[in-house]
Amino acid sequence: MKKLSELKVGDSAIIKSFVDDDIFIKLMEMGCLPGEIVRVDQIALLGGPISISVAGYQLSLRVNEADMIWVEKMDEQY
Numbered sequence: 001m002k003k004l005s006e007l008k009v010g011d012s013a014i015i016k017s018f019v020d021d022d023i024f025i026k027l028m029e030m031g032c033l034p035g036e037i038v039r040v041d042q043i044a045l046l047g048g049p050i051s052i053s054v055a056g057y058q059l060s061l062r063v064n065e066a067d068m069i070w071v072e073k074m075d076e077q078y
Contacts, residue, residue, distance in 0.1 A: 002073055004038065005050065005066035012039045013071035015054075023068045031055030038071065 018024040042051040
């Protein structure tokens with residue numbers, strides 16, 4: 001497993017778990033649930049936000065938020 005923040009642009013992964021409950025509740029409300037497929041669409045330079053596709057829409061996360069999401073990288077693109 002990897003952290004979402006470790007993926008590269010174009011990578012797809014399945015959300016497996018979250019580091020803590022506070023981030024879980026926040027992300028759950030935005031459609032980031034364990035079992036959902038996410039795709040990294042853009043990564044801003046110099047530690048800026050990460051843009052992902054999840055549950056049919058675009059979502060931007062801070063790097064520290066992406067650090068709290070454990071994913072399993074998929075071999076095929078989503």
